[in-house]
Amino acid sequence: MTNKRVAIIGAGPSGLAQLRAFEAAKKQGLEVPEVVCFEKQSNWGGMWNYSWRTGVGKYGEPVHGSMYKYLWSNGPKECLEFSDYSFDEHFQKPISSYPPRPVLFDYIQGRIKKSNVRDYIRFNTTVRWVNFDEETQKFKIILDNLKIDKTYSEEFDYLVVASGHFSTPNMPYFEGIDQFPGQVIHAHDFRGADPYKNLDLLIIGSSYSAEDIGVQCHKHGAKSVTLSYRSNPIGVNWPDGIKEVPLLKYFDGDVAHFKDGTSQRFDAVIMCTGYQHKFPFLPDEMRLKTKNNLYPDHLYKGVFFNDLPQLIYLGMQDQYYTFNMFDAQAWVARDFMMDRYQIPAKGARRLDINKWLIENEKLKSSFDHIDFQTNYIKDLLALSDYPDFNVDKVAVMFKEWIKDKDDNILTYRDKTFQSVVTGTMAETHHTEWMDELDDSKERYLYQEQAEDMLEDTLEEERL
């Protein structure tokens, strides 16, 4: 095993989970393979590494990040907590259940900074092409060091694809959109709500991006937000200023015409129409071809590519569970790559995949979806020594979260939950979310004391 080499593509939450998994084995005194992680960006964090850039990055590669200013967690942090590195351990005090992006990014990095895994990552390096040699059973990977404009190739025994699937926009055409005079962007290129102040905004889509970007723009002063859905509306109790309408049929100049016969003039359009699973660096027979889905076909245990199990995909599922799911997957993948976990023969793997696919087909409500992914996580946790956590309690929190959003989309982030890792109850944030216009870590973590002091002073002055 000593000479085995593992390539990881991407140093986002999934890729870092894989690095952490190997580190955990090393700390136990186990011999681990040589691991190299290739990251196209100049820093780790994947999606959480905010970029002001849109389109392509400094070196002309498509920008990975889809996050934006004022992005706050849209689910309780207690549902994604690492079971081997708690929020308490990182922040040394309770924090609220819905932190902003910089705070979660800080948390992701905290665990990783405790080891030297940064040394295993080749930054500014993109994968151009992968060949698998049937004879040697090795992956030959063609790499491009963007910083020095140098290509080279290396061979590996295992390939872990952790490049994410919320980076490549899916952007349908609507008649007349090419003549719409205002800005038309995909959610991937949305970098903040400010440019939409006092504008009439049309958002196409009815999933998380549509919901969150709509609410953010409402919060930061859009004149009106109209969400257009294809099949089903989001259907929460929208405040005045946000509404849902059926699918856009066509544009006539700046006027959008909808399926129900209504029409309206808009200043700008944001397409929240989802993302593609895109692996341009792989031959198509090695590509995971799937829509966004709780159980993509062809992946045994959701990770091992059934036609070639040395090819491992992390985090390719549609996600309720996130960081903790990536961990659970990475630990199992690690044990497979270290010959500590054996997978059955291809036919048996196919049967197992089919079982999940059939279950997946039956799901109806969002509660069903949560239960399904909860069962998947339990299945994974049984296969490795990744620390168990109370998954059923997390499922209950997910369901509460859904109810909270239905009740009030503007205040659900003010709710608090209890950690299943430490039992700690979250703090109520010092400012209600709708009044909190600053998403900085400094403001989030330390403003409370500052404000308490200011209030005391003001009170004294008034007295």
Next chain:
Amino acid sequence: MTNKRVAIIGAGPSGLAQLRAFEAAKKQGLEVPEVVCFEKQSNWGGMWNYSWRTGVGKYGEPVHGSMYKYLWSNGPKECLEFSDYSFDEHFQKPISSYPPRPVLFDYIQGRIKKSNVRDYIRFNTTVRWVNFDEETQKFKIILDNLKIDKTYSEEFDYLVVASGHFSTPNMPYFEGIDQFPGQVIHAHDFRGADPYKNLDLLIIGSSYSAEDIGVQCHKHGAKSVTLSYRSNPIGVNWPDGIKEVPLLKYFDGDVAHFKDGTSQRFDAVIMCTGYQHKFPFLPDEMRLKTKNNLYPDHLYKGVFFNDLPQLIYLGMQDQYYTFNMFDAQAWVARDFMMDRYQIPAKGARRLDINKWLIENEKLKSSFDHIDFQTNYIKDLLALSDYPDFNVDKVAVMFKEWIKDKDDNILTYRDKTFQSVVTGTMAETHHTEWMDELDDSKERYLYQEQAEDMLEDTLEEERL
């Protein structure tokens, strides 16, 4: 020669010129190699094939086009006329010297539609990787059919890279830009001036994009346009509403601070900071590594990659001459691939390249640049049977054009020039450019008659 295969990457003006060159030989009764052109977009025209999309296209590949609504030729059409297919032949009547994009796109297509070269183009197909086999002296090209998500490879004897170099943005970082609240885009993602109506716009750059986007936004109602230059201002007689300032130093919120100590608040930023020569599909030893330049190093006669002359680059120069230069290059490249034109040995080629590089170094004024590229075109024209045209007269027109812009950046497009191919004098456009807000082909070609009739009617009514 019969079994030779030629791959062309890109079906824009350069790639189409190459296809046309082979067609011309075929019409002469010559035997031509098998030619396949790979085009990532779903139609030909390259840059001229307008897309409303920004970022990535339908299949998740970086969008090629950098053109926008209301884009009008920024140089006289008489300076780019095909010498084997005149504007007269295409439009059957004189037109103005500065047509809008759809009219020029129509012209480019006209010549090509006269043959069946469309059959040689594989649309929606991107090149993933190229290997050159020293032993067989063949290029193995890995292709990706985006529409059906299928990869495959084929072998070729010659590779013509005609993928352009105005597609991959160069976008420098400025302190504070990540916190600038308004929209920040590169010129590549600019799709029209409308969203900038009534806004204070900052444009960074001092080349063609900056000049043209600035003028377009002014014309279409921006409140103010400020152009920030690094070394030298564009320096034309700007109208009220457009001004030039030294380089941006940093942003503080929505306030830009410039090198001369001045500062100003802005609503939006457009980075007209140029493009990168980017060939992600080539091993770095086959990549043309150059800045935008009138004579990129490593290219014999501006086209043959000196280390491997079977690798041919078209249109990689900074451009005064465009369509006619691509033609002149493509004809020479064709004759080389058909063994009708021999190139000297590598050392001699290097000396020839050096001669041009040394001349290039000496150039100072834009008139020098024009003369330099004029000499380059003459050098090319002597090497093939591409129909000669009066290059010196074109050079004179380029110089007039520069003076016209200096005089009045808002009216230079109302000037007319004489064709060196047919001797035809351009028409004065029916509407002055500053008053012409419609860039459609219909309006451009047929509105005059319609308006004349309307005026007659109105006059009659008044009488």
